[in-house]
Amino acid sequence: MSTSDEHGSALVACEGVGFAIGRRKLVDQATLELHPGRTTILVGPNGAGKSTLLKLLTGELQPSAGRISFDGEALAAVPGWRLASRRAVMAQQTRLAFPFTVYEVARLGVDGVGRRLPRGQREALIGQALSAAGVLDLAARSYQTLSGGEQQRVQFARALCQLEAGRGAGPSQALFLDEPIASLDLCHQLALLDMARSLASRGVAVLIVLHDLNLAVTYADELVIMDQGRIVARGAPAATLDDALLRQVFKVDLSLSRAPAPGLPFLLPQQHRAQSAA
């Protein structure tokens, strides 16, 4: 298996991976590598198989074809507790049946992975993660009473807790975010993506499923486009996107501008990109 290319060895790699329910192939022949320090963004229309591919890469689903490896080992052979210290996952939406406080939800991130840390250190981790996700002031609130966007930020804080607690368990870590900004306002969208990029710059392999193509282009080191279960394009954003492909995949007429066209509202958030690149 090729687990290395020009960016060094991949932390997560899949080759020819497929997942089928009955005869319907949700993911077909997917080959992908996630490298420490790089942000990979997965885009595609609804039902393209993005979330399914993410679930395959996190080990939540077992592939019906192909191979997936984590740090050179077969993913299925890595024990769950060891995997948990090396990668964190944030799902699209997480609802709770019981009124846990925001603090308790974030604490779940360190309860397992960080159980050997002294209590003071665990509490410090939780505080830092809540603060980084901008939900520290909600710590004593019941998670159930929060808005969808606030809940997403709390889940992000939980994932941050897990990564921090597992730091040192291995040479590198991975972070999987499935539509993490779907319910967020623009300010928090950018803030969360900035945060993900800064984790990448610290050596985390980041995979994000995203719908906003402008943001995807802005934040991706590598852009992966999926359609009908297959990866149809993969590479640096500028080289990967072209009009014909986008029209074919997304079934909309659109033209790609290299610069904002006069008279057309074209939102390209540049400020945050400039900051994190600096």
Next chain:
Amino acid sequence: MTLAARPGELTALSSLAAFAAGRRRQGALAIVGVTLLCLMLAVVATGQGAVQIAPARVAGILMAKLSGHDELLIGRDALVVLNIRLPRVLLAMLIGAALAISGALMQGLFRNPLADPGLVGVSAGAGLAAAATIVLGDRLLAGTGFTLPFAALPVGAFCGGLVSTLALYLIATRQGRTSIATMLLAGVALGALAGSLTGLLAFISDDRQLRDLTFWSLGSLGGASWAKLVIVAPIVLPLLFAVPLLARGLNALMLGEAEAYHLGLPVQRIKGLAILLVALAVGASVATAGVIGFVGIVVPHLIRIAIGPDHRLLLPLSALGGATLLVGADIAARLIVAPAELPIGIVTAAVGAPFFLWLLLRRANHVDL
């Protein structure tokens, strides 16, 4: 690194530590408080009955027994306390704890505040086996010269609970994964089936058997004895110590099974263990005291409202609260129609059902299964 730095965040970080410490203190206080309440009620319950014994006298007798001063244990009071009342109160505590902790376990497992062993047919399965033992046992043995042994009923009920839990688990498990939603629905169906079969048994039973059946289905601590305690305690006590080990797993399961797996927990093993523990607890309780409803739903709810849903506190507090509730209910069952006594299931259902309705009304906006 900070997403949205706001003024005053540093003070918030230190107040977060105070918040966490406050929650811990609150939990410790609750455990001490409920333990004291349970012990007090137990002493009162031991003195209550046809022979009234003052709490101080009860405490004196218990202290004398515990400290080995057997020479002080003469007279009627000591006899009543040690041989009749004490096993009954201890049985009430054990069964109350077992029922409440099974309720908390099931609610955590199903991620559903309305789940209860009674709801998913575990109690019904145990009850069916008990009914079958009562009604069919004599007929099957008729002519063979054997009589039904004393232990047949509890053992039968126990097996019934275990079989129905196992059936539930097998129905809901495909390719090594257990669907909790399927299990809940299958449990309702199995419960209805067991209920109809129990009804059929009642239909073909004679008068004496019908009376036995009725009392069984209403629940009673009347037959408590040291012999019964010796059967129940070895099952329930280890369970009470094993269940808190599941607390972290159940907390993570609140996020969903996938998330719990991502957090590194052996989800399938946790589910299997929880189901086994519930079957053991409910089987043992139904076997010794019949079907006692609503303890498993009322107690964990009260604790969630008072302390919160963290299973590390919820599970031990449920056990203590269940013990307290059943001892209290037993006092009521013996006082209301003294010198006779009500089946305890009537008392718990009379208190539990209105409480359950109140819970539903209170959260009418968002009951989702």
